[in-house]
Amino acid sequence: VASSSDFLFKLAVFSYKVLHWNLSNLTALLNLTSTRYLKMLHVYTLDMSRYMKITPKRVRYVKDHERKLYSCLLEITSEKEKEFNEAINEAVQGWSSSIVEKVINVEIPNDFLNKDNKPKTWVQLQHITKFVEKIVYDELYKKISSKIVASIKLLQESFTGTLKRCVEHLEVNNNNQPADHEVIRASRALKEFLDVAYEVDMPVSHTTSIIKVVLDEIKSTFKSIRRGDLPVIDKKWKSNIALEALQSINISQFTKQASNHLKQRIKKSHETFTAALTMLENRHRTRITTTEERLSEVRTYYAPTLARLSLTSTSLYHLCKYGIPQRGRELGRGQYGVVYAVQGSWAGHARCCLKSVVPPDDRHFNDLALEFHYARNLPHHERIVSFYGSVIDGSYSSHKVAVCLVIERLHRDLHSGIRRGLTIDQRLQVAVDVISGIRFLHSQGLIHRDIKLKNVLLDKSNRAKISDLGFCKPESMINGSIVGTPIHMAPEVFDGKYESSVDIYAFGILFWYLCAGKVTLPDAYNNFKRKTDLWRFVASGGRPEKLQFFSDDCWNLMTLCWSEKQEHRPLPGVVAKKLDEIVSNK
Known part of the structure; x- marks a missing residue:
C-alpha cells in the first residue's frame, strides 16, 4: 500500500510537471503569435494613417503647382513672341539657300508626270506644288522648332520631378498596383502638359508639331499655281516654288499664330489634366472613407482583441514560471x-x-x-x-x-519631489530627463498623452523617468478620444484631432511647475470649477501666467511649447537643445 501511494504521488508530480511544461510552451507560443500579429497590425495602421494624411496633401500640392505651371507657361509664351519672331525670321533668311537646295534634289513621284516631265493635269500640278511646299515647310519646322522650344525651357527644375512623382503616387492604390485606365489619364495628361512646356524626350517629328498646324493653316496663302501651259517640273521650277513659299511667309502674322497655337495647346493640356486629377481626387476621397472605416475597425476591435489575447497568454506564462x-x-x-x-x-x-x-x-x-x-x-x-x-x-x-x-519601483513621484524642495538645478535636470523620455517615445512612434507631475517618477538621485503608459498609443491608433489631465491637455485634444505635439504642450505646462518650484495650480487656472470652463479658457488661448523670477529663456521655451498651433511647437530634440543651453547658462 505504501509503495502504491508513493508511486501515485510520483505520478501526480510527474503529470503536474508535464502539464506545467506544456502549458508554459503553449502560452509562450500563443503570446509569440499574438504579439507578431499585433506588430503586423501596427504597421498596417501606420500605412493606412500615412495614406489618409499624405494623399490630400499630395492632391493639394499637384493642384497648386500645376496651376502655377499653367500661369507661368502662358506668361512666358506671351513674353516670348519677340524671340519667336526673331527665330522664324532667322530661319527664313539664314537657311533659305539650304532649304531650296534640298527641294531641288527631291524626286517627284512618277505618278504625277508624263514622259515630258510635265504634270498630266492641272490638279496634279497642284498636288506637286503642295508636295514641294510641304518639303519646304518640313525643313523650316526642323530649323526653327528647336529654338522655339529652347526659349520656353525655363521651368523644368522647379516643377517636373516632384509634380510627376506626386501624380504617379496618386495613381497607385494601397496595394501598389497600377490604377485603372481612366485614372491613369492624369499622368498622361501631365506628361503632355510638360511636353508642351519642355519637349521632354520628344523626337523631331513631335517637336515640330508645335508649329506644324499653324503652317498648315497658312498654306492657303501661298499662291504658286500658274495658269497657262503646264510647266516642266525641273530644278528651276522647284527652286522658284520653294523661294515663293519662303517669301510668302508673313513673319509677324506667323509669330502671332504660333504663339496663339501654343497657348491653345497649353490650355487644352491644362483642362485635360484638371479633369483627370478631379477624377483621381474623387477616387481617393472614396478610398479614404473606406480606409477610415477599416482603421476604425482595427482600433476598436482587432487591435484590442489581439492585445487582450497577448496580455492573457503572457500573464498565464508568467504565472506558470514565476x-x-x-x-x-x-x-x-x-x-x-x-x-x-x-x-x-x-x-x-x-x-x-x-x-x-x-x-x-x-x-x-x-x-x-x-x-x-x-x-x-x-x-x-x-x-x-x-x-x-x-x-x-x-x-x-x-x-x-x-x-x-x-x-x-522608484523612490517618489515629481509631485512629491517638488513639495519636498527640489533645488532649481535638480528641477532643470528633471526637465532634461523628461524631454529625453518623450523624445524616445516619439522615436518609437508612440504618444504618451498624459505627461504630468504624478506620471514622472524620481529615483534616489532625483533623476526622472516617465511612467504610466495607460494612455500611450501610436498616432495611427488614436481614434480622437479625449484623454489626459485637463490642465496639461492641448487645445486640439478637445477637438479629437491631434498628434505627437500634444506631449510637447504638456511638457510646457510641466516645465512651468518645474520653474515655479511649487505644485499649486497657476493663478490663471484657479478660478475654474468645471472642466468645460477650463477647456474653453485653454481653447481661447489662456495659459499659465509668467512669474517674476522666471528667466526669459525659460519663459520663451514654455510659450513655444504651448503654442496654440501644433506646427509651431518645437520637436523634442529642439527642446532638449534649448534646455541644455538654459542649464549651461545657469
Whole structure:
C-alpha cells in the first residue's frame, strides 16, 4: 500500500510537471503569435494613417503647382513672341539657300508626270506644288522648332520631378498596383502638359508639331499655281516654288499664330489634366472613407482583441514560471487600481512594484491590454520606467479579475519631489530627463498623452523617468478620444484631432511647475470649477501666467511649447537643445 501511494504521488508530480511544461510552451507560443500579429497590425495602421494624411496633401500640392505651371507657361509664351519672331525670321533668311537646295534634289513621284516631265493635269500640278511646299515647310519646322522650344525651357527644375512623382503616387492604390485606365489619364495628361512646356524626350517629328498646324493653316496663302501651259517640273521650277513659299511667309502674322497655337495647346493640356486629377481626387476621397472605416475597425476591435489575447497568454506564462508577486505595503492609489510594493523579488528583479488594476468593463480591459503591449515591447531606455511582466489574479472576486502589472519601483513621484524642495538645478535636470523620455517615445512612434507631475517618477538621485503608459498609443491608433489631465491637455485634444505635439504642450505646462518650484495650480487656472470652463479658457488661448523670477529663456521655451498651433511647437530634440543651453547658462 505504501509503495502504491508513493508511486501515485510520483505520478501526480510527474503529470503536474508535464502539464506545467506544456502549458508554459503553449502560452509562450500563443503570446509569440499574438504579439507578431499585433506588430503586423501596427504597421498596417501606420500605412493606412500615412495614406489618409499624405494623399490630400499630395492632391493639394499637384493642384497648386500645376496651376502655377499653367500661369507661368502662358506668361512666358506671351513674353516670348519677340524671340519667336526673331527665330522664324532667322530661319527664313539664314537657311533659305539650304532649304531650296534640298527641294531641288527631291524626286517627284512618277505618278504625277508624263514622259515630258510635265504634270498630266492641272490638279496634279497642284498636288506637286503642295508636295514641294510641304518639303519646304518640313525643313523650316526642323530649323526653327528647336529654338522655339529652347526659349520656353525655363521651368523644368522647379516643377517636373516632384509634380510627376506626386501624380504617379496618386495613381497607385494601397496595394501598389497600377490604377485603372481612366485614372491613369492624369499622368498622361501631365506628361503632355510638360511636353508642351519642355519637349521632354520628344523626337523631331513631335517637336515640330508645335508649329506644324499653324503652317498648315497658312498654306492657303501661298499662291504658286500658274495658269497657262503646264510647266516642266525641273530644278528651276522647284527652286522658284520653294523661294515663293519662303517669301510668302508673313513673319509677324506667323509669330502671332504660333504663339496663339501654343497657348491653345497649353490650355487644352491644362483642362485635360484638371479633369483627370478631379477624377483621381474623387477616387481617393472614396478610398479614404473606406480606409477610415477599416482603421476604425482595427482600433476598436482587432487591435484590442489581439492585445487582450497577448496580455492573457503572457500573464498565464508568467504565472506558470514565476508565480503571483507577493504584495507589500500600498504605495499609491488611482481611479481604477492600486500600486503596491512587491515583497522580495519577482522574475529576478529585486526592487519592483505591483500595479493592480480591476477593469470595470471590457473597454478598460482592452485599454489596459494595449498599455501592456506597448510597454512590454518598448526597448529599454533609462528615462522610461521598466516593465517586467504581468499576472492575472482570478482570486480577486467571483465575477472580476485583477490584472497585475509588475514594473520598476522608484523612490517618489515629481509631485512629491517638488513639495519636498527640489533645488532649481535638480528641477532643470528633471526637465532634461523628461524631454529625453518623450523624445524616445516619439522615436518609437508612440504618444504618451498624459505627461504630468504624478506620471514622472524620481529615483534616489532625483533623476526622472516617465511612467504610466495607460494612455500611450501610436498616432495611427488614436481614434480622437479625449484623454489626459485637463490642465496639461492641448487645445486640439478637445477637438479629437491631434498628434505627437500634444506631449510637447504638456511638457510646457510641466516645465512651468518645474520653474515655479511649487505644485499649486497657476493663478490663471484657479478660478475654474468645471472642466468645460477650463477647456474653453485653454481653447481661447489662456495659459499659465509668467512669474517674476522666471528667466526669459525659460519663459520663451514654455510659450513655444504651448503654442496654440501644433506646427509651431518645437520637436523634442529642439527642446532638449534649448534646455541644455538654459542649464549651461545657469
